[in-house]
Amino acid sequence: METVVSGIRPTGNLHLGNYFGAVKSFVQMQNEYNCYFFIADWHSLTTHPKPGNIIQSARTILAEYLACGLDPEKATIYVQSDVKEVLELYLFLNMNAYLGELERTTSFKDKARQQPDNVNAGLLTYPTLMAADIIIHKAVKVPVGKDQEQNMEMARKFARRFNNIYGLEFFPEPASFSFSEKALKVPGLDGSGKMGKSDGNCIYLYEDAKSIRKKVMKAVTDAGPTAANSEKPEVIQNLFTFLDIVSTKDTYDYFNEKWNDCSIRYGDLKKQLAEDIVTFNEPIRERIEEYMNNTELLDKIARQGAEKARESATKTIQEVREIIGFHR
Numbered sequence: 001m002e003t004v005v006s007g008i009r010p011t012g013n014l015h016l017g018n019y020f021g022a023v024k025s026f027v028q029m030q031n032e033y034n035c036y037f038f039i040a041d042w043h044s045l046t047t048h049p050k051p052g053n054i055i056q057s058a059r060t061i062l063a064e065y066l067a068c069g070l071d072p073e074k075a076t077i078y079v080q081s082d083v084k085e086v087l088e089l090y091l092f093l094n095m096n097a098y099l100g101e102l103e104r105t106t107s108f109k110d111k112a113r114q115q116p117d118n119v120n121a122g123l124l125t126y127p128t129l130m131a132a133d134i135i136i137h138k139a140v141k142v143p144v145g146k147d148q149e150q151n152m153e154m155a156r157k158f159a160r161r162f163n164n165i166y167g168l169e170f171f172p173e174p175a176s177f178s179f180s181e182k183a184l185k186v187p188g189l190d191g192s193g194k195m196g197k198s199d200g201n202c203i204y205l206y207e208d209a210k211s212i213r214k215k216v217m218k219a220v221t222d223a224g225p226t227a228a229n230s231e232k233p234e235v236i237q238n239l240f241t242f243l244d245i246v247s248t249k250d251t252y253d254y255f256n257e258k259w260n261d262c263s264i265r266y267g268d269l270k271k272q273l274a275e276d277i278v279t280f281n282e283p284i285r286e287r288i289e290e291y292m293n294n295t296e297l298l299d300k301i302a303r304q305g306a307e308k309a310r311e312s313a314t315k316t317i318q319e320v321r322e323i324i325g326f327h328r
């Protein structure tokens, strides 16, 4: 069975971008693949979270994974920092990763701009840690959103480079995967291109109906179409992308027709969209609350997941040590 790996940083609650970009695929893939889904708590250290928040933040994501339908009987669900073998592979990969290529990645450049007082080496080597996460289990598919494409290219590059250096076909080259045909980018409702925590434009899975309605009704629009069948400007296209993701096809078609014949009323569209998001969120929200109240269960699931993940990681790292020459 093919192996799948993916992870999410515990830097707050999951939002709709995380869900439709990644978690929805996790839920589908767990039935068909050998899946490893983790919580990337080491990766979240690049922004220096407070010590008191680390464990609780990971529990939150775990509760949300479970609430979305991830099943520990089907997939291995674990916390990154419970599998130290990943660090050894990270070190080996760093020895063959070059300053120039790491500095050129757009995510590094963006972060360096966003946090100029904290351009740390962890940020620089973010892609090697991510590659280690993936190839430690020899994954072939990685469900991620569109924003991770460059990191995925780097992961393939590091896997290929390792194979070339030692003249082996050891690590498969991992491919990005999405349940939709193309990698997904869930837009923000503030007119920006992407929903993201640092952009403050998120709708969270844990968000209540009142707050969802408020955010959706505030979404940026324009003065309306002036000619039939015209192309949608980005802010309007964003709303339609949302309809496409959370509403029924009939709803999408209805508003699309209204756009095309210039009779669209954005207020109606937003009202419908808000209700569809509320309907989607409500059951997940209830389950998140149930899991969050059961710390014992969460910790047990994390312990069992760590054990299974370590088994797979240990096997790979022992082989890697041999290949590199660490054998007596």
Ligand code: TYM
Pocket: 005, 006, 007, 008, 009, 010, 017, 018, 019, 020, 021, 022, 040, 043, 129, 130, 131, 133, 134, 142, 143, 144, 145, 146, 147, 148, 151, 184, 185, 186, 187, 194, 195, 196
């Ligand atoms: P992170 O924590 O920023 O985001 C988690 C996942 O959510 C997706 N995502 C989106 N997809 C579509 N539209 C959006 N607006 C949107 N916002 C977020 C991301 O693409 C991602 O799939 N580097 C990773 C975490 C990571 C990882 C890994 C992933 C660490 N190691 C190994 C896969 C494999 C990250 O920061 O994701």
